[in-house]
Amino acid sequence: SEQRCYICAAPFKEYHLSPLGRTLMMGEQDRLHTQLDTLISTQFDNRADIDLSSSMTLSVISDIDFNVSKTEQSVIDENFNAEKFNGHIEQNWWLSSFSSLTRNLRHGGLSLPDRDQDINVSEKHGDIYSTDLRFTLIKGASAGNLLHNILEYLDFGSPDWQRAIVRPLSRFSDTMVVEDDELISWLLSCLEAPLNNSSRQKLNLAQLKWSDTLREVEFYFPMQSLKLHALSRLLSDYRGYTGETSVLNLPGYQVLEGMMHGFIDLVFQWQGQFFIADYKSTWLGNSIDCYGHNELQTNIRDNFYDLQYLLYSLALHRYLKNRLDDYQPEKHFGGVYYLYLRGMNRHSGSGIFYSSIDAVLLDKLDSLFSYHKTEEKACE
Numbered sequence: 001s002e003q004r005c006y007i008c009a010a011p012f013k014e015y016h017l018s019p020l021g022r023t024l025m026m027g028e029q030d031r032l033h034t035q036l037d038t039l040i041s042t043q044f045d046n047r048a049d050i051d052l053s054s055s056m057t058l059s060v061i062s063d064i065d066f067n068v069s070k071t072e073q074s075v076i077d078e079n080f081n082a083e084k085f086n087g088h089i090e091q092n093w094w095l096s097s098f099s100s101l102t103r104n105l106r107h108g109g110l111s112l113p114d115r116d117q118d119i120n121v122s123e124k125h126g127d128i129y130s131t132d133l134r135f136t137l138i139k140g141a142s143a144g145n146l147l148h149n150i151l152e153y154l155d156f157g158s159p160d161w162q163r164a165i166v167r168p169l170s171r172f173s174d175t176m177v178v179e180d181d182e183l184i185s186w187l188l189s190c191l192e193a194p195l196n197n198s199s200r201q202k203l204n205l206a207q208l209k210w211s212d213t214l215r216e217v218e219f220y221f222p223m224q225s226l227k228l229h230a231l232s233r234l235l236s237d238y239r240g241y242t243g244e245t246s247v248l249n250l251p252g253y254q255v256l257e258g259m260m261h262g263f264i265d266l267v268f269q270w271q272g273q274f275f276i277a278d279y280k281s282t283w284l285g286n287s288i289d290c291y292g293h294n295e296l297q298t299n300i301r302d303n304f305y306d307l308q309y310l311l312y313s314l315a316l317h318r319y320l321k322n323r324l325d326d327y328q329p330e331k332h333f334g335g336v337y338y339l340y341l342r343g344m345n346r347h348s349g350s351g352i353f354y355s356s357i358d359a360v361l362l363d364k365l366d367s368l369f370s371y372h373k374t375e376e377k378a379c380e
Contacts, residue, residue, distance in 0.1 A: 007036075094258040096223065098308045101250065130286040133182040134342045137281075142175045144281040147187075147341055148265065151279060152215045156191050156205045192346040195337060195354070204346075208268050217264040219315035223369060226256040230368060235307050238361065250307075260369070264312050273334030274320060276312050278305075280340045288350050291343020296353040300338060306355075309336045313357045314365040329359035 009020055009032060016026040024035040130136065137143050149168040154160075161184045169178060191206040232248045241248070266277040282299060284290045300306050313336060320327050335356040343351025 009036075090257070092255070092257045095261050096256060096258060097261050098304075098311055101256075102304045102307065132186075132286075133178065134186050135283070135286040137178070137342075138176045139283045142172055144279075146172050146176070146178075147281050148279055150187065151265075154187075155210050156208050156213075157210070159188075159191070187341075189346050190339070190341055190344040190351075193344040193352065194346075194349055195352060196349040203270055208270070212269045214267040215265070217267050217315075218262075219264065219312075219319070220259045220261050221315060221318060221369060223256040223258055223260055226369060228256060231256075231307075234364060234368060235304075235310070238306065238310070239301065250304075260311060260315075262311060262315070264315065267316060270334065272332065274316060274332055275334040275337060276309060276316055277337040277339055278309065278312070280305075280338055281342065282340060283342055284340070288343055288345060288348065291340050291351040293353065296338065296340055296343075296351075299340075300353060305338060309338065309355065310357075310361075310365060312336070313362065314369060317362045317366065329357075329362050333357060333359075333362065 007020070009015075011032050012018075014028075015021050015032065016028050016030060021032075024030075024032075024039065026032070026035050146168050149171070150164050154164045161180075165180060165183060169180075169183075192204050195203045195205070228250055232250045235250075236248045239248075264276055265279050268275050268277065284295055284299060313333075317329065317333060320332055324332060335354060338353040340351040340353070345351070
């Protein structure tokens with residue numbers, strides 16, 4: 001369970017042999033509620049990374065009379081028929097995400113956070129030998145999961161490195177071997193890397209307080225008869241493409257119905273503005289020079305990450321509209337950072353992609369995803 005778990009149990013003959021009894025390591029003479037109470041009071045005391053003892057409750061219900069008196073039932077002499085369903089079930093409503101949208105996948109279940117697959121990675125710098133962990137760490141989703149798991153719970157301003165890295169490293173120990181000191185040195189350099197643009201030269205992750213951040217922000221917003229070509233047109237305009245032949249063709253269904261769902265790695269506040277940050281573990285080469293602005297922009301466009309951060313921006317835009325009474329996008333919406341961790345270092349701005357998102361673009365996104373069927377003819 002992710003948020004809350006209830007266990008309802010009652011003793012029965014040989015319940016010490018049941019799955020719950022075996023989990024609690026019960027003997028034949030042990031009482032169920034005693035073992036559960038022991039679990040609450042002792043098992044979690046030894047876990048430095050988890051504190052459930054104060055939030056777990058054991059309720060024992062006993063001395064209940066389960067005898068049910070039988071009463072006469074009157075016989076009803078009439079025929080019963082099942083109710084006929086005359087409603088309409090929407091067959092085209094579905095849950096979408098950035099991944100399903102760009103990979104032509106359709107599903108109705110929950111999506112997981114997007115992790116890097118290192119697709120479309122250039123190998124032109126692959127012959128440069130390096131022993132630096134940032135370049136030698138395994139490519140793909142495992143590396144992305146490791147780094148995301150560490151950064152999700154790390155206090156940037158006052159990092160407890162041992163607590164942050166122990167569990168993630170043990171989780172992925174079968175796919176990679178990583179020295180603690182090397183990993184800490186690399187990530188510390190990422191925290192101290194300048195998030196450089198004209199007005200925030202001195203900003204880096206290490207300056208952010210925990211209270212100024214939200215981690216793995218899950219969001220939903222509705223898609224109401226959104227035509228895919230309209231979203232493709234908006235993305236093409238955003239990239240500066242001109243002419244009908246330059247319109248991007250996103251894969252997938254022509255009309256999107258249902259909900260857009262996703263996770264934003266990091267939302268943070270700095271000097272009254274709110275920013276989106278997404279971590280990328282993508283390997284672009286064995287040199288810091290491979291993580292310059294042009295290389296990052298190419299990778300972002302090749303993988304449609306600009307579409308991803310536009311969806312994230314709309315989610316944050318709507319969130320701020322609901323939470324800030326005086327919300328003004330031009331004042332409060334700071335923009336988007338894509339942080340390519342393998343290229344980040346404290347001495348330069350490499351590995352960092354920044355894009356501002358202006359109020360006009362946010363309004364266009366908002367209008368596009370607020371489209372209704374009744375407006376179809378007017379839009380055409």
